[in-house]
Amino acid sequence: KQEVTQIPAALSVPEGENLVLNCSFTDSAIYNLQWFRQDPGKGLTSLLLIQSSQREQTSGRLNASLDKSSGRSTLYIAASQPGDSATYLCAVRGRAGNMLTFGGGTRLMVKP
Amino acid sequence: SQTIHQWPATLVQPVGSPLSLECTVEGTSNPNLYWYRQAAGRGLQLLFYSVGIGQISSEVPQNLSASRPQDRQFILSSKKLLLSDSGFYLCAWSVSLSGGYNEQFFGPGTRLTVL
Numbered sequence: 001k002q003e004v005t006q007i008p009a010a011l012s013v014p015e016g017e018n019l020v021l022n023c024s025f026t027d028s029a030i031y032n033l034q035w036f037r038q039d040p041g042k043g044l045t046s047l048l049l050i051q052s053s054q055r056e057q058t059s060g061r062l063n064a065s066l067d068k069s070s071g072r073s074t075l076y077i078a079a080s081q082p083g084d085s086a087t088y089l090c091a092v093r094g095r096a097g098n099m100l101t102f103g104g105g106t107r108l109m110v111k112p
Numbered sequence: 113s114q115t116i117h118q119w120p121a122t123l124v125q126p127v128g129s130p131l132s133l134e135c136t137v138e139g140t141s142n143p144n145l146y147w148y149r150q151a152a153g154r155g156l157q158l159l160f161y162s163v164g165i166g167q168i169s170s171e172v173p174q175n176l177s178a179s180r181p182q183d184r185q186f187i188l189s190s191k192k193l194l195l196s197d198s199g200f201y202l203c204a205w206s207v208s209l210s211g212g213y214n215e216q217f218f219g220p221g222t223r224l225t226v227l
Binding site: 031032034036041042043044045046049089091093097098099100102103104105 | 155161214
């Protein structure tokens with residue numbers, strides 16, 4: 001059974017710092033990995049999708065990498081801003097079906 | 113462009129009462145549809161998913177059920193709510209494209225409190 005872990009569970013940084021969020025998964029037989037952002041009381045916003053054949057994806061100040069063989073992904077946020085404060089979730093899609101398995105999330109606070 | 117709607121946004125129900133949450137998707141055809149629950153202090157749990165009208169798969173045995181009466185409509189129901197059904201319910205959709213591409217998009221959610 002696939003298990004997804006995100007470390008740290010919470011992170012507080014001053015504005016302007018570059019930061020890395022980590023995601024690990026136990027079964028490397030995945031189709032893709034997706035990073036989401038969730039603001040308090042809101043739904044999930046898709047940030048980046050990395051196919052299993054890809055090594056990284058970039059969108060603005062966000063860069064996500066995937067090392068499928070070691071079961072790891074990182075989300076790099078450059079020049080963090082207070083507006084980046086949210087919970088970040090990673091999820092992997094296995095090869096059996098279209099379902100995602102989610103990590104517990106990293107709650108990020110960027111202080112002005 | 114595609115949009116996904118959920119209603120109601122919030123709901124407070126007594127224990128033992130029935131439940132009906134609705135999700136609709138616009139701007140796409142034959143989507144895969146999903147119901148998730150996010151309980152306080154716990155991660156996202158997949159409850160049901162559907163690949164077509166009338167085709168429902170359950171991931172977690174419980175007192176909830178799901179139905180898909182139309183291509184872009186997904187309904188989550190219960191005949192008798194339990195306290196443990198409280199949580200944030202999220203609907204999501206995706207389409208399966210060539211090469212295994214399948215990105216999920218989420219609705220705004222329904223906050224359910226069972227008293």
